[in-house]
Amino acid sequence: MKPRPIIRRLKLYRVKIPLRQLYVSSMYVMKCVFRTVIELETDDGCTGLGETGGTQEVFQLTAQMARRFLRRDPLERLPLQQSFAASVFENRNGRNGWSAYGGLELALWDWAGHHFSLPACALIGEPKREWIDVVCPVPAVVLDLPVDRSALPSLFRQHERIAAVVEYCLQQKRQFGFTCFKYKSAGIDSEWDLRVMRALRRSLKKETLLRWDPNAAYPIAQATTLCGWMEDLGLEFYEDPTDDISGMAALRARVRTPVATNMCVVQLDQLASAIRHRPADILLADVYMWGGIENYLTMAASAEAYGFEVAIHSLFETGIGTAANLHLAAALRQIRRANDSGFHILESDVVQEGPLCVENGRMRVPDGPGWGVALNVSALAQLSVEQLEVT
Amino acid sequence: MANNDVEWLFERRHASDGWHIGRVAHQQKEWIVVQATSNGMAGEAWGPFSERLQHEVETLLDLADRHQERPTAGDRGSEDALLACGLIATSKLELTSRRYGVPLHLWLGGTLRTSVRVAVPIVFHGETPRRRGPELERAEEHIRNCHQRLGITSFAIYDSSPDIDLIASSLPVLRFEAGLGATLTLHLPGQFDVDQTQRLCSQVQDCGLTYMADPCASIAMAAKASRDRLPALGLSVWKYEREDLLASLPETPPAVLLVDPLLEGGPTAVRKLASIARVLQSEVCLTAEKGGTWLTYHCVELAAVVPASHQPVQLPTGLSIEDLQALGVRSGKLLLPGLPNRPALETVPDHTDNFSGPSPVAEY
Numbered sequence: 001m002k003p004r005p006i007i008r009r010l011k012l013y014r015v016k017i018p019l020r021q022l023y024v025s026s027m028y029v030m031k032c033v034f035r036t037v038i039e040l041e042t043d044d045g046c047t048g049l050g051e052t053g054g055t056q057e058v059f060q061l062t063a064q065m066a067r068r069f070l071r072r073d074p075l076e077r078l079p080l081q082q083s084f085a086a087s088v089f090e091n092r093n094g095r096n097g098w099s100a101y102g103g104l105e106l107a108l109w110d111w112a113g114h115h116f117s118l119p120a121c122a123l124i125g126e127p128k129r130e131w132i133d134v135v136c137p138v139p140a141v142v143l144d145l146p147v148d149r150s151a152l153p154s155l156f157r158q159h160e161r162i163a164a165v166v167e168y169c170l171q172q173k174r175q176f177g178f179t180c181f182k183y184k185s186a187g188i189d190s191e192w193d194l195r196v197m198r199a200l201r202r203s204l205k206k207e208t209l210l211r212w213d214p215n216a217a218y219p220i221a222q223a224t225t226l227c228g229w230m231e232d233l234g235l236e237f238y239e240d241p242t243d244d245i246s247g248m249a250a251l252r253a254r255v256r257t258p259v260a261t262n263m264c265v266v267q268l269d270q271l272a273s274a275i276r277h278r279p280a281d282i283l284l285a286d287v288y289m290w291g292g293i294e295n296y297l298t299m300a301a302s303a304e305a306y307g308f309e310v311a312i313h314s315l316f317e318t319g320i321g322t323a324a325n326l327h328l329a330a331a332l333r334q335i336r337r338a339n340d341s342g343f344h345i346l347e348s349d350v351v352q353e354g355p356l357c358v359e360n361g362r363m364r365v366p367d368g369p370g371w372g373v374a375l376n377v378s379a380l381a382q383l384s385v386e387q388l389e390v391t
Numbered sequence: 392m393a394n395n396d397v398e399w400l401f402e403r404r405h406a407s408d409g410w411h412i413g414r415v416a417h418q419q420k421e422w423i424v425v426q427a428t429s430n431g432m433a434g435e436a437w438g439p440f441s442e443r444l445q446h447e448v449e450t451l452l453d454l455a456d457r458h459q460e461r462p463t464a465g466d467r468g469s470e471d472a473l474l475a476c477g478l479i480a481t482s483k484l485e486l487t488s489r490r491y492g493v494p495l496h497l498w499l500g501g502t503l504r505t506s507v508r509v510a511v512p513i514v515f516h517g518e519t520p521r522r523r524g525p526e527l528e529r530a531e532e533h534i535r536n537c538h539q540r541l542g543i544t545s546f547a548i549y550d551s552s553p554d555i556d557l558i559a560s561s562l563p564v565l566r567f568e569a570g571l572g573a574t575l576t577l578h579l580p581g582q583f584d585v586d587q588t589q590r591l592c593s594q595v596q597d598c599g600l601t602y603m604a605d606p607c608a609s610i611a612m613a614a615k616a617s618r619d620r621l622p623a624l625g626l627s628v629w630k631y632e633r634e635d636l637l638a639s640l641p642e643t644p645p646a647v648l649l650v651d652p653l654l655e656g657g658p659t660a661v662r663k664l665a666s667i668a669r670v671l672q673s674e675v676c677l678t679a680e681k682g683g684t685w686l687t688y689h690c691v692e693l694a695a696v697v698p699a700s701h702q703p704v705q706l707p708t709g710l711s712i713e714d715l716q717a718l719g720v721r722s723g724k725l726l727l728p729g730l731p732n733r734p735a736l737e738t739v740p741d742h743t744d745n746f747s748g749p750s751p752v753a754e755y
Contacts, residue, residue, distance in 0.1 A: 004497075075493065076501030078696060116491050271670045275641045294500060298666035305637050305667050 004073045005042035005115070010066040010104075013037040014059045014386035017318065018347040021168070024140040024152070026187035026217035031146055033316040033342075034385075036062055037350055039375065040107040042074060048111025049351075049371060051321040052103025052288040053096075059386065061093055061100035066390040069104060074111045077294055081105070085291075088269045095266060098291035105292025106324050106371075113370030120324070120370050124293055125331035131362040132329045133338035135211065136178040137345070138200075140186035142168050156189035162196050166203045172344075173204070177360035180209040180236065180338040187217020190226045201233045209338070213239035216263050220247045227255045236337070237282055240264070248279030260284045262313040268295055275306045282337070284313040287328055288321065296328065304334050314340035319351030322363070323371035330365045339363075350380045397424070401449050410452050410479075414440055418683055418714070423448065425478040427486040434486025436478040437685035438653055447475035470629065473654050480657025481689065495692050496727065499658065502695040506724040508703035509687075510545035510574065511537050511715070512680065515561065518552045527561055531568045536712050538569065542722040543715070545574040545703040547680075553582050559594035566598050574703065576601050576625065576647075581608040588616035596621040601702070602647045610635045614643035623647070625676070628664065629654040640671045647702055649676045652693055653686065661693055669699040676702035683707055687718060691725045 018032045034054030041047045052058055068083055084101060085091035091098065113120045121127035141155050142164040155161060169181050183200065185193050197212055204210065212235055218226060223242035230238070237258040242251055245264045252259040260282035265274040266289055274280070283303050290296050300310045312325045312335060322343045329335045343349075344358045351373040355366035366372025401412035411426040421440035425448055426433045438444060447469075488498035496502050513530045517523040537543035546569055550558045562577070569575060577600050583591060588606040595603070604625030607613040617624040623646030628636055639645075648668050655661045665675045677690040677700055687706055694700040704725070710718070719725055 073497070073501070075497045078500040078503050078698065080501070082503055082698070268670060272641065272672065275671070297662075298669065301663040301666040302670045305663075306641070 004075070005044045005046060006071050007040060007069050007074055008043045008071075008391065009041045010069060010107075010390040011039040011041075012059065012063055012066065012388045012390070013039075013350075013380055013384045014054055014056075015318065015350055015380065015383040016054075016385045017316070017349070017383055019316065019342075020345050020347055021139060022143045022146060023137070023184070023316075023342075023345075024143060024186060025184035025213070026140070026215040029143075029146050029149060029152075033346070035316070035318050035321070036103055037318060037320060037375075037380065038062065038066070038103050038107045040069070040074065040104070040111055042111065046111060046114050048074065048107040048109070048114060049320045049373065049375065050103045050105065050107030050110065051318055051324070052099045052106075053315070055096075057093075058096050058099050058103075059388075061096055062103055063388050063390060065097075065100050065104060070390065074108050074115075077105060077108050077292075080108075081291070081294060095289060098267060098295070099289050102288035102290065102292040102295070105294065106288065106320070109293055109324075110320075110370035117369050119327065119365070119368065119372060121327040121331040121365060124297070124328060125333075127327075127330040127365070128333060129330045129365070131364055132326050133180060133362050134178075134341040134343075134358060135180045135182050135209075135338045136169070136172045136176065136361075137340070137342050138165060138169055138172075138181050138183045140184050141165065152186055153188050156186065156192040159192070159195060162192075162199050165196055166199050169200060169204060173208075176344055176358040177362075178358075179207065179361040180211070182211040182213055182239070182340065185212060185214035185217070187214035190218070190222060193226060194229050197230055197233055197235070206234070209236040210234075211236050211239055211260070212241075214241060216240045216243040216247075218242055220250060223247075224251045224254055227251060227257065231256055239284060245270070245273055245277050245279040249277040252279060252281070258282060258309075260311070262286060262289075266290065268298060271299060271302055274308075275302065280308070282309040282311050284311045284340070286313045286315065287324060289313075293328065297332075300332055300334050309337065310334045311337040312339040314342060316342035316346060318346070319343070319349045319356050319373050320371060322356055323351075323366050323373045326363055326365045327371060348379055348383065350376060350383060352376045400445060401452075403452055412445060412448055414445075420683060422683065422685070423478070425482045427479075427482040429486060429490060432486060432489050434482045434484065434489055436481035436485065436653065436689070437683065438474050438478050439681065439683075441471065444471045444474055447471045448478060451475050451479055470654065473629070473656060476656045477653030477660075480659065481653065484658050495658070496695045499662070499693075499696045502727055503698060504695045504700075505728065506726045507691045507694045508545055508574075508724050509543065509691075509720055510547045510576065510676075510703040510705045511543055511710070512547045512549055512578075512706060512708045513565065514549040514708055516551065518554060518557070520557060523552075523557055523561065527564055530565060533712075534565065534568045537715065538573075540712060541715055541720050542724075543720065544569070544572060544723050545576075547576045547578055547705050549578045549708070551580050551582065555583070555587060555591045555594065559591060562595050562598040562600070571599070574601050575599065577603045577622070578625075578627075579604065579606045581605050581630070583607055583616075585612050585616040588613065589620065592617060592620045592622065598622075602645075604647070604649060605630060610639045614639055614645070618643065625649055627651075627678075637667075640667065640673065644671045644673045647674045647676050649678050649705070651678050651681060651686075652689055653682070658693060662697060665697045665699045673699070674701045675699040676705060678705035679707050680705050681707070684718060687725075691727060695727050 038050035237260045258281040261280040262284040397413040413424040423440045600622035602625035625647040627649040679686040690704040
């Protein structure tokens, strides 16, 4: 029997990518995004690409974990996962640990796609869709230059700035044809939030879907009141209006509009509690944060059995993560809502141009093996702020 | 097994791909073999032959032939309909893994276990102490032989007696023979009500049973009866309405879910259920109780890749020591890399009637 390929090298790149639009939310004010790009190579020369968050901590954890992958068969995903997180306790780094593993696991799937000459969506499930709707993220306030967070409250008192937020959405709609927008609330001023959501609802056609996401910045009573005021706006959903499973469950019980989360249910060990307490209607999951595709599938199976919808969350992935999200949406029949995506806001990318673009508010699932994208070596070199090779 | 041992019953061909259904005799039983084939390669799955099952498989393949929506194991119907779904899905996935040149367990994500413990069924039919005596003696001897000759330390006791005292008095004898370190489980056909089950629990709580499966006719009764008591509860998932099972898992999760991979609808369906079990902290026991050699090896392959499958794979009933040896059991386990080849049919049948039909390679 022919020996199976083994992993001989992993290259990690921490990249810094400028954004076309300053991103303002309750958690960040940022003009660029950091991501970790992973290139895995086996002894037969076959490669796979993965991606995860780009904080220093996740980059370092990914590097540590990558050492476990050396000399292993890249199809042995489950034992690799088991080797660092056999129990909840054993994963010493919680969400960051899963993020590190998730990025590496995505590279294993891309490798498998190249090895078998199959698109990743065909390995993950039974692909049904070629085009996936994507969501346009909308900054809390439109600014040209970053400001200190302490300056934000005074900006939100200037209600004339709401027009710029509306105009931003209309311009994005004209340029890319978006039919779904997510407003990133700063969670500072509920009056501003209410006014801006009303303005968006008035300006965008009724069929345009609107999401509101203050990243759990509002305390439970204030969040519930604010959601109550927004009930007549017909939003697609409220995303993390308040914090934690019990807070979200209490709020959800009092509103009609669906509630989504990518903050209080982000790991498998939180799912049992979510099933019992129902904090959300929609689990809006980042594939890397959940620890990769296998964990995502485990979550999706449980979600389907217990009446949760599943959708894809995003935080400005490069073309690698964006392609992975598209393949996942194509493969899983449970995913019906538009994918979050900040791809069109990236000023440059680490993958070669071509397969990824937003048209009529949708993106096509890239053809070809694996994720269907290839590295742009020179762009990667330009964007890298840190590199590491594990051999 | 040679192809001339097979009576081919049904064929649907599509260019070089096709589906075939055969009927074979193996180990004193008759089996239905569903083969998905492509370019001379075959993936197959074996189930216990019945004309009703044959009809169900043919109906599913004909539905696909007419491009009608096929039911899935999710649309849970009769046991034969579920089995038919499982046979088709399993043979198709096995064909896929062969086409891409990797064993099924590697195709499914790699091995968490390279060897899998097996549990030998011990079946009691006797309903009176007089008839139970000789049965118990034979059971003790079988346990002794299994332990001494094959290192088996897991035994699944099937007892259909309505007499609680009789069941409870048999278990200490079996525990004494098996030893303190052995895994003993008790499997009932749902013959007790809540009070009776609680009485049985009290009487057997010192026997060290890992779980007691299916004591009552419904999950609600079983959960109520076993709540906060030993032994823990096991549920054979195919015996209950799926809605009831899912509703019970978050509130009163049983310790163990017993899963027949074919009745569950094939490997993908097994992995979905096992995912739910993992999330809600139930273990999975894959069981070949209703099958033969083929299903045993398939259960072992799946147990190797299913994280929640901590329980030993249950072997088919009625196997002698010689059968267990022939199966390849060593030190109470089946080794994944050492699994003997499945009793696969030698060649793909070459009927040239050229039926048009759904390809197993394209979406079935």
